[in-house]
Amino acid sequence: MDIAVQVRGLHKSFGELQVLKGVSLDIPNGEVVSIIGPSGSGKSTLARCVCNLEDIDQGEIALYGRRADKGGMSNKEQSQLVGMIFQQFNLFPHLSVLDNIILSPMKVRGIAREQAISKAAELLDRVGLSEKIDSRPNELSGGQQQRVAIARALAMEPRIMVFDEPTSALDPELVGEVLEVIAELAGSGMTMMIITHEMSFAKDVSNRVVFMADGAILEQGPPEQVLERPQEERTRTFLQRMLPHHTNVKGAEI
Amino acid sequence: MSLDFSVISPYIPMILTGAWFTVKASLCSVALGSLFGLLVGALRVLPIAPIRWIAAAYIYVIRGTPLLIQLFLIYFGLPSLGINLNAFTAGIIGLSINSSGYVGEIVRGGIEAVPKGQWEASRVLGLSYVQSMRNIILPQAIRNMLPAIGNEFVTLIKESSLLSTLAITELTMAGQQVRSVTYASFETFIAVGLVYLCLTSSTSLALQLIERRWQTR
Ligand SMILES: Nc1ncnc2c1ncn2[C@@H]1O[C@H](COP(=O)(O)OP(=O)(O)OP(=O)(O)O)[C@@H](O)[C@H]1O
C-alpha cells in the first residue's frame, strides 16, 4: 500500500524544551487520522514538521516515499503533495478571495489565469462560497475565511491535507460549516491529518485516532476504541476533561 | 525694526526657481532612496546571516553619521579615488543614500510587522522566498510603512537644504544669493522658510490623501 505520510523517530526541541520525543506515524494513502491530546503535547509541532515549517532535529519524514525533511524536496514539490490549514486561517488580507486562491497555482504550478480562475470557481462552489469570489478576507466571517483557506489549499491539488485545529479560532456557531466541508473532503478519499479538539467530529470522520501526550504517541486505533474504550489512563483523563458530560468513556474514574 | 518685503519682491522668481530645484532634488532622492531602501530593508531580513549583517551595518553607519559628512565624502572625497561627480549628481546620490538608510530601517520594521502566519501560508502554498516577499509580505509591509515613508519624504525636503553647501542653487542657496544682493536677511529667510513650509505641508497633505485611498481599497 502507498504510504502517504511516514514519520520515523521524530525528535524536535525548542532550545531546552523537548517537544517531540521520537514520534513515528504512518498514514496510508486515503486514510483520515485525527490527532488529539492535551495542550502542549506537540500536536502542532508534529503537523508543522510534516509540512516542513520546522527543521527537525532527528528522525525522518517522507511523503509518498520521498524525503520531505531538511530540503529533501523543493517547496514547490512539497506544496503539491501536502496542503496545510491553520487555526488562524492566514488568508492574504490584501488580496481578494479569488486572488488568494489563484496566486500559487499560477506562480508555482504555472497554470494559466483562465484555467486557475475556473478551478477557483469550482472550489468556491465546493465550499459554498461562490458569491464571495470578489470579497476581501476582512469582509468574511471566520468560518467563511477558513473555508476559503481550504479552497486555496485544494487549488494546489495536494494529495494530503493537514489541519491544525481548523475550528479552534471560530465562534461556536461557525464551527459546523467548516467541519462540514472537512467531512466532505474526508469522504472524497483525501489523505488527511486532522488535529482537533472536536471529539465527536473526530469519531465521525476518522479511520484512526491518535492520542499524543508529552511529545509522544501514547495510544492509537479506531475512533470507537480510542475515544470510548481508551487503554491508557492518560487518555481517559484527557477525554474526561474534554467531555465532562460524556459518560461513554469506560473505566474513567476521576 | 520693521520688515520690508518689497525689497525682495523682485527676487521672488529666483527663490521660486530654487524651490523648484529643491522639489526636483527631493523627488529624485526620495524615489531612489526608497527603491534602494526597499532593497536594503529586504536584505536586512534575509535568512542569510552575512547579508543581513552587511545591511544592518550599512543602516547603522548611514543613520549614525551626519548627512553633511556623507555629502562631503561623496563630493570632495571621491575625486581622490578618481571619481569626479558634478555637484548635482553628488547631491542626489548623497541624499538618496542617506534616505535609503532610514527607509531601510522603516522597511525592516514593516516587514517584521507582517504576521509570521503569512510567511507560513505562502510557504506551504509552494511560493519561494522571493515570491512570498514580493507577492505577500511587501504589499502588506508597504501599507504599514506608508506613513513613515511619508515622514521621511518631508524630512528629506528639509535636509536637502544642505545641498547648498555643494554650491547647488536649491532653495536655501537661492535665499543666500538674494540676501547677498538685498541685504534683507530677515525678510529673505522668512520668505525661504515659508516656501519650505508650503512644500512640506503640501507633501504631507498629498501623502495623507494617498494613504486614505489605500486604506479604503
Ligand atoms: N517556536 C517555538 N519556540 C519555542 N517553543 C515552542 C515553539 N513552538 C512550540 N513551542 C512549545 O512546544 C510545546 C508544544 O507545542 P505545540 O504547539 O506543538 O503543542 P500542541 O499540542 O499543538 O498544543 P495546543 O493544543 O495548545 O495547540 C509547547 O510547550 C510550546 O510552548
Ligand SMILES: [Mg+2]
Ligand atoms: Mg497546537
